[in-house]
Amino acid sequence: MADDAAPPPPEQPAIPSLADLQHWTAVFGRAQQMLLEHGFAFPADTEAKAAAAGEAAPAALPAWADPFALAQAGTAYWADTLKLWQRFIDPAHAGPYVEPEAQARDRRFKAPQWHEQPVFDFIRQSYFLASEHLMKGVDALEGIEPRQKERLRFLARGFVDAMSPTNFPVTNPLVLERIVETRGENLLKGLQNLLSDMARGQLTQSDATAFEVGRNIATTPGKVIKRTELYELIHYVPTTEKVLATPLVIFPPWINRFYILDLTAEKSFIRWAVEQGLSVFVVSWRSADASMKDVRWDDYVLHGQIDAIDTVRELLDVPAVHTVGYCVAGTTLAATLALLAARGEADKVASATFFTAQVDFSQAGELSLFVDDDQLELIRTLSAEGFLDGRVMAATFNLLRGRELIWNYVTANYLLGEDAPPFDLLHWNADVTNLPATWHLSYLTDLYRDNRLVQPGSIAIDGTPLDLTTVRTPSYIQAGREDHIAPAESVWRITHHFDGPLRFVLAGSGHIAGVVNPPSAGKYQYWLNDSPGVETLADFLSGAREVKGSWWPDWIQWLRGIDAAEVEVSGGRVPGEGALPPLGPAPGEYVLKR
Template identity: 40%
Template sequence: MTQDQHPYENLDRMSRAFVARLTGGQSPNAPVAAFANWAGHLARAPGRQLELAGDIGQAALRATAGVLGGAGFEPEPGDHRFEHDGWALPPFNMLKQAQLATEAVWNAATEPTRGADPAAARRVRFLGKQWLDALSPSTIPVTNPEVVEATVKTGGGNLVAGARHLREDMTRLARGERPETDYVVGENIACTPDKVVFRNHLFELIQYAPATGTVHPEPILVVPAWIMKYYILDLSPDNSMIRYLVAQGFTVFAISWINPGRELADTSLDDYRHDGVMAALDVISQIIPDRQIHAVGYCLGGTILSIAAATMARDGDDRLASISLLAAQTDFSEAGELLLFVDESQVSFLEDMMWDRGILDSAQMAASFQALRDRDLIWGRMLSRYWLGEEMPDADMLSWNADATRMPGRMHSEYLRGLFLENRLTAGRFAVDGKVIALRDIKAPIFAVGTEKDHIAPWHSVYKVKLFTDGDLHFALTSGGHNGGIVSPPGKRRHYRLGHRTPEAFYMDPETWFAEHDPIEGSWWEPWTAWLVERSGPNRVAPPGIGRPGHPPLGDAPGTYVLMA
């Protein structure tokens, strides 16, 4: 009898799955173990304790100076909690300085003590930061001068409006409804003209109608992440990367992943490669035969694309004209704060929860991402919507962000263990069809993009594709975050850095690369499309027909999978 079939083991898994429902999927053992490691080493380090005592005294003096008009604590770049003018006045200035001083002391206290596990110290710091943010005077109405001012001006109207918003949100949450929006998929968002030309159990393949009389001979395949709806790259018309590519004369195809239910619980990570990426390439090769294909992967779509490309290179499949990896990680040793959610205890806990449900629910994943930016996505939203009574802004990306997806349990387990936890892809231990693959086998030119403020795929991690590949590679670092940095059409106030590594060049570390490449004003889309054109055939051709010969389109896009709730 296998371990999964053993009744005692299944009883344990059922018990952990029940606890997971109460904790939102967070393992109670992981933070306890981290705290014990950090606190135990700190308790046995008298010198470190004396140092912290000095830090506390210096922080108190600095905070006092700030209250009296001297050089006190200032928020870090990107921290918008204390921007209102009222924070410069008493008693709010005292609360601000006390909060920032406490945060500074906490950061000092959670520096790893000699012998302690650095990962445990980082997790303790992160968890403490969550509590400090929750208890910050900026999140409490009576200690936030902006809320006090709004309450006085409106006679409490802001709180009445906030109570109405809270009731609406709770009702919507109970009903499982999305926030109201003016954006409708297929009408004013995800509306680039197109057809669904293929469908299997994992994805629909969308072929976009040409917008020019002639096109570049090599088509583009867009592989989005399956943790998001594909139309992050086809938002409203003036914010759509796919529409932009079509306007530049490219024939574009895009994968629209299914929003999986329990019936796909046993779908594997390799199924997403074989029945996803490879199946899409096969269909495109039937529609446009004897042509190489530009492959574009975003986020996890870029990770699975790199796996597919390395496998194709190993097997002698040369159909890829180029590979573009957008905010996509291939090495996970520097995967940022997401690593705080990935250790043996946490992964096992999630596996038991997914064993019970068959899937990872979209709310669970969304909560993890929100925790990484809790000041903006949780407490900032609460401040504006409930305490100030402001209406939620309506934007295409916000509407897309609320359209969450699920993930099959087996696939997510393999992804967390094989890539995040064990980093097999760049450690030479990731096998496809029983044989290990290597990124350095990829010979197609690569264009990799990182974003400066990415909390999901930190640019230092994205940059490491340079360390594990040998071919021609361009790397762009753009302003913005994981989504806003990628969705960066010309005309926005953006900048980027761009570098080129030839096959014979030596490796350059990211800090040196950053220092040696000055920012360029504009959108990285423009040099990227020029790069694609340079790697396309010299003569443009008539647009291909829509769909495979003998297989009429299955319907108008955006199709059916993207509409699955």
């Protein structure tokens, strides 16, 4: 009978052919050759060299000093683990299970293999389970000061993101499939990508050949009309017959290149502002080198912002200018306004607009976790030549969103062996600038650590004490609801210190996309609340009205409400036809210096 028939013998694995053996031998040989060419030694070689030198061989990996004892114990974790095993081994009797929405929508695991293949579904759910209990363990810690607890939470989240099964070949089904499809060529390509990134000291996030400043990004027509040791001043060509009588001077952050506001033509805030009938001037900061080791915050206020303001006022023979300060340049703009107020020169600025800028750092978010004595000493060491390499700052910002800005590319570039796709914003993000060492350390110490800018008289510029409560300049304050660099709650606190008419706008998205959101894109939204006496961001939101799309039209309407007077485009309103001859076309020279 069929039931009595002997079971078939187990299927024997196929013996690799000579061609297969030759192929995989060549793959491993090429990988070894690439490592040797880049100065890597294999463990046995390393141990031999260490022994010859009379030294102990270095550990292959540093030990993980686990500060989260509560996350290793706890019956809740083991109970949940047993439930997971039951769902895996005996799904028919495991009872209904509804996966949390956050897990189901996690983009790292969007491929169907993570859900349809039982083994990888189990790996995925095990990862979420361990991650959840680890974070709960941190939250359960007692007797730790809040700042230290926040730091532990940040480290734990970073560890959780790093340990994702998507980051390892043997636990990622997509990588395993790619290895089979390419016969290991993806690993060789990934290794090549990794070694290339290590050589340049930066993770590749976008195709570096896809964009070129002045060719397909930063292309708004204009002229450089002034160049100092600190900045270039760019005047953009008007596209309307008349412009607002009061010109606009934009101060981008010197932590990055100015063309975040002049990406592709469709995304350019600068081009859009010109099209709205504004005389637009933009400061392009010089990337620091050893000659700028003594540059201080005073220089960015006096010889940067005030100098540019006075230059434009004199060029166009106008009493005042509108200003925009983005991020750190917005923080500096607040100091500039306070200094002008103390000098009796506040009328030089007709309005100030702040893009995701902070003045009160009491709630500055996770960046403040990097500011303590040990971190400051490390920065001093890294800045021994008088400037901080911009790649250090870029890595710090990437750590704040490690899942999206680090591990996503580790998987794609190094494991799958893919080439990074072109993305203008990420191209800009990788185009780093160096920072003057003296200024950077004082910025971290005086503002992030000690929060001195909001303490009247605590900080002085050119010997003049600053007091933000004396600022009565009409101000437009924009914050990003998902901003991880300048949290919305921190930006909101400007309203607690300025004494002039204020308009606060909360934009959808974060530090970049919340700002660079042209009306033509039809994306995101913003919130407004015109009720008087709103004290907190939570109160603002509870009574706010949501408006779909870009906040840019609201801003230009607000600006015209301050002074709608217009003048004909002639003389100095045309770049290079006034008292300042053109020094070259936009985007200038400083934006190209590395």
